[in-house]
Amino acid sequence: MPIQISLPSALATQTNGQRKLQADGATVGEVLDHLVAQYPSVGPRLRDEQGALYPFVTVYLNDEDIRFAGGFAAPVADRDELVIVPAVAGG
């Protein structure tokens, strides 16, 4: 089932300007792998050489930070949405 993916504008330079994309997979990790298969230059902007998300990138599955939801192994289903957001903060 295709999963909706929302990218920040800073990554859209790697996806021909598209910020709303679709990718397949049964888990968050598989969906991201599929996204990277379509747009290889996105991969090294999300994960380090060990495959871990960079600390300044956060991935949300339906508003939930995936670090609270099982990480890359978190299962996804039809109509789920992945949102990739750069980590910026300050109270």
Place this chain on the structure above:
Amino acid sequence: MTALAPSAITAHPLACLNCGKTHDAPRPAAVCESCLGPLDVVYPADRVLPDRETISARPHALWRYREWLPFVGEPVAATDIGWTPLREAPRVASALGVRRVWLKIDALSSGTLSFKDRVVATAINAVHAFGLDAIACASTGNLANAVAAAAAREGIPAWIFVPEDLEVAKLVGTLVYNPRLVRVRGTYDDVNRLCAQLADEYAWGIANVNLRAYYGEGSKTMAFEIAEQLGWRLPTAVVAPMAGGSLVTKLRKGFGEFLSAGLVQGSSPRVYGAQASGCAPIVRLVERGEGPLIPERPDTIARSLAIGNPADGLAAARILRESGGGAAHVSDDELRDGIRELAALTGVFGETAAGVTYAAAKALAARGALSPDDEVVLCITGNGLKTAESLVHDLKNVPIIAPRLREVAALVS
């Protein structure tokens, strides 16, 4: 909405702290467009820095340090912010068992009674420099107050996003300035994520998102003022609260810049960071010593520090270690006691974050991190009147009497 007229002030360019790419044409940017890494201001290598006499002759505002702030030209807004009191607190020194203690009291900041007036002073000038339509922020309260007030003063629209359950004074103290205040169901981290997405949708200057590099530099002025108000010297240790983690990194940077400029001598202070136990991802990272920051779901009355996924957490943990300092977290009961004891010993009523800072200083002293030779500055970053709910139960111990002498006599005896 109307954009501001072009301003006489211009902003310095940004560079990525992760990949090093320089973004030559200054404009609002949340992150590096090459790698999503954090951005920092690039100052001209050949800029002329002022000496002590030049700085001393300038008005008592944070712009007296303008060469270390991210603009060229005169500030056009918030020109009178900064220069909060530095007050010695000998009874706190006795309580902590150190040589001397001072409070840096941003709780009395002339804008909206918190240190966020400093970062908004630089953010609102960035709004002018870029000619933006509106200013916005994600906030745990103090930033909301500061942005709303600064926008009102400038007559520009403001969009303020906060967690719905903030303290009443922080909500009313924002709404009174008539911004577009929006309460979001969720934690600060949810609000922050929303604002990171909004930065891609609207031509707003979001203080702590796409103006963040400019905003953050305002925090350094707390370090500059501490050094100047101590008589152009540095304390041996500083204790400050941590939410996103930016303030401790900017204190360290500020002290370092004054040392590099030869304005002060000696060693950079040890920096200690304080959090509430119910949201202490940075302190726990310091305690683990290595590895990734593990985000937390906040559960503390110190709402101004309730950021479970602090973007500057890794940088904060690193500079605490590098400085020779450390970190401590305290329970909500300890922070309430901290507010009470700080007030009783100094006459200063700090907010919950100040209770955290004071209680953490006590914990650090108890474990020997602060020594009898230390000269310590406690950063009191927000005003207790904004979080009065935290101590409202104390009122139950206050007698209520008829206006009769004998009722007072019964209390006196």
